[in-house]
Amino acid sequence: MTISRAALCPNGLEVSQLIAGFWRLKHWGLSAKELLRFIQTIMDMGITTMDHAMVYRSEAPFGEALALHPSLRQQMEIVSKCGIRPAGFGPLGAAQTSHYDSGYAAIIESVEASLQDLRTDYLDILLLHRPDYLMDVHEIAEAFARLKSQGKVRYFGVSNFSTAQFDLLQGVWSDGLVTNQIELSPYHMQALDSGTLEQCAGYGVRPMLWSCLAGGHLLNPIDAKGQRLLAALQRIREETGADSVEQVVYAWVLALPSQPLPLLGTSKLERVTDAVKGLSVQLSREQWYSIWEASNGAPVP
Numbered sequence: 138m139t140i141s142r143a144a145l146c147p148n149g150l151e152v153s154q155l156i157a158g159f160w161r162l163k164h165w166g167l168s169a170k171e172l173l174r175f176i177q178t179i180m181d182m183g184i185t186t187m188d189h190a191m192v193y194r195s196e197a198p199f200g201e202a203l204a205l206h207p208s209l210r211q212q213m214e215i216v217s218k219c220g221i222r223p224a225g226f227g228p229l230g231a232a233q234t235s236h237y238d239s240g241y242a243a244i245i246e247s248v249e250a251s252l253q254d255l256r257t258d259y260l261d262i263l264l265l266h267r268p269d270y271l272m273d274v275h276e277i278a279e280a281f282a283r284l285k286s287q288g289k290v291r292y293f294g295v296s297n298f299s300t301a302q303f304d305l306l307q308g309v310w311s312d313g314l315v316t317n318q319i320e321l322s323p324y325h326m327q328a329l330d331s332g333t334l335e336q337c338a339g340y341g342v343r344p345m346l347w348s349c350l351a352g353g354h355l356l357n358p359i360d361a362k363g364q365r366l367l368a369a370l371q372r373i374r375e376e377t378g379a380d381s382v383e384q385v386v387y388a389w390v391l392a393l394p395s396q397p398l399p400l401l402g403t404s405k406l407e408r409v410t411d412a413v414k415g416l417s418v419q420l421s422r423e424q425w426y427s428i429w430e431a432s433n434g435a436p437v438p
């Protein structure tokens with residue numbers, strides 16, 4: 138069973154309908170060979186888009202695995218992110234205070250470090266990881282233009298940007314931003330009201346969604362809201378005949394008209410397979426809103 142390709146934006150760039158996220162890779166405890174096997178297996182299922190960030194420290198181990206089978210690089214799309222400088226480490230030297238830096242030099246140096254760690258010549262997509270309160274969009278566009286002209290990055294987007302921040306950068310980056318990667322799950326529904334999904338739809342770009350399972354908390358609730366949600370998800374799993382609660386969660390985000398692309402965060406192949414198999418699960422409007430209601434704690438007004 139393989140998943141289909143998804144047009145990310147009007148300029149023809151395609152990614153996979155589910156994206157593999159490697160934020161948690163450093164906790165997976167995989168050898169380079171085991172990681173390579175994981176990558177090959179998910180690629181066989183059609184998951185070709187790999188999400189990284191300089192701050193995840195996932196790029197060096199991923200690059201090590203890729204070096205065992207270099208021809209895989211041409212068959213995948215690599216997303217990376219820049220702009221966060223955590224206290225204590227980073228390619229630009231250890232900062233004393235964690236901060237954001239979307240300055241020209243910081244973007245260029247972060248990409249250089251990502252390319253070196255990933256052992257590749259180019260990134261398919263570079264995202265600004267977080268909006269920088271001090272950002273100068275003209276400087277960002279200059280850095281993007283240089284990276285593009287050097288062939289080091291093919292496309293650019295953002296993550297966790299408000300609609301106003303997206304518009305500001307979109308206004309000076311003539312190629313157009315290709316996505317806004319944001320948090321959305323039945324547990325964290327703020328994005329439903331932020332205007333981001335509608336903005337993406339208006340520009341013809343698809344949002345990428347992180348932590349759709351709320352980092353696993355939807356399966357192991359930590360509060361009353363989580364317990365309400367799990368009960369609703371389990372009921373709808375039975376009604377729809379879905380194999381798992383996770384499949385119901387992915388069906389809930391995929392029902393959105395902005396056609397978002399969920400990121401997976403698991404190290405377990407059986408969970409990836411389950412997500413792929415669940416892509417055909419469909420929810421009725423009433424089922425969708427009963428999950429919304431379980432999260433909200435009250436019916437729609």
Ligand SMILES: NC(=O)c1ccc[n+]([C@@H]2O[C@H](COP(=O)([O-])OP(=O)(O)OC[C@H]3O[C@@H](n4cnc5c(N)ncnc54)[C@H](OP(=O)(O)O)[C@@H]3O)[C@@H](O)[C@H]2O)c1
Nearest residue numbers: 158159160188347348349350351352353356400402403404
């Ligand atoms: N742009 C941003 O600011 C941003 C922020 C956060 C994340 N991201 C991206 O989004 C990706 C996905 O985020 P995420 O990892 O938070 O996704 P997630 O799918 O919400 O959470 C994944 C976690 O849930 C656990 N899990 C999955 N199924 C489970 C189950 N049935 N029971 C218990 N635990 C379960 C996984 O553990 P197992 O490994 O054991 O399955 C893993 O620890 C990241 O890798 C990263 O690429 C981006």
